[in-house]
Amino acid sequence: MSELAADGIPVTVSLRVLKLSRQPYYRWRHQQVTQAELTEAYRANALLDAHVDDPEYGYRFLLGEAAEAGEEMCQRTAWSICRDNQWFSVFGKKRGKNGKRPGPPVHDDLVKRDFSADDVNELWLTDITEHRTA
Template sequence: MKELAGDGVPVTVTCRVLKLARQPYYRWLDRPVTDAEFEQASRANALFDAHREDPEFGYRFLADEARSVGSGMSDRTAWRICRDNRWWSVFGKKRGRTKKAGPPVHDDLVRRDFTTDGPNRLWLTDITEHGTSEGKLYLCAIKDVFSKRIVGYSIDARMKSRLAVAALDNAVARRDNVAGCILHSDRGSQGGFNRSSQHLVIMEVLDGSSTASSRSRDSSG
């Protein structure tokens, strides 16, 4: 209709031929983007920005990130937008009733035996989420099995890989003689931590300083 009007065909004639009312057309011409469409686009932009920064996050975490920057929406709405744009976690995979879990990436060094005869030989780690009046906080703590004490931790408002790395660095900096120490955690279900904290870490001492020399994902589940 707009093109026809540009070619000189009166809007009244076009509406009469197409059996359309003129008022809706003029309203659209005055405001081609509705409030609902603008809000939908703003939500999609916020989700896309979060997905681009953290491609390992699923739609729930993307929704949390979007809400944190003022783009309010429900998890269901976030899922629908992510589905329509195919913004899935890079760790997402299809699941089926007959599909079995794949083989472990590396050997299980702990084998469910959570005992040790000395300090700094076996550490356990996990991540917990805590709600506060200012939003969510994530705590990654490392516990020495022998002393049953927390030897390292980190807190962050974002559950990213740096959360686990910071906790491990904190533990290594506070403890002496960590050569051969095993850091144990389950495989985890949070995307970014399948490649960071949810693994075994063998510690060695090189030139008198503690470093993480090799990492392998735990197969204990």
């Protein structure tokens, strides 16, 4: 904006073309870094220092180290900062495999996929939708 204004283009015209509001622009220009962003940066710096010292610690232990350094925060805040910056413990949890192959069928297919019956009580079937599954 300041470059366009130096070239003689009014700020109001530039804001209108860019579809930006005037008041938030001037608020941002007055204070480009908010207090909340500054606090989060200090907290992230304390967590990073603790993570570099002990990379095997998870966010709960990093929280204690940051509190000793003077940056108090709740667990959820520490978790979100660590997650956003991908600071994880070097010892991860074992995860189950999601792509498991199905095992052999539990029962033999006696119907052989032929669902027609010649007489009453000769063939009984059920619908799987009766049973709740995940």
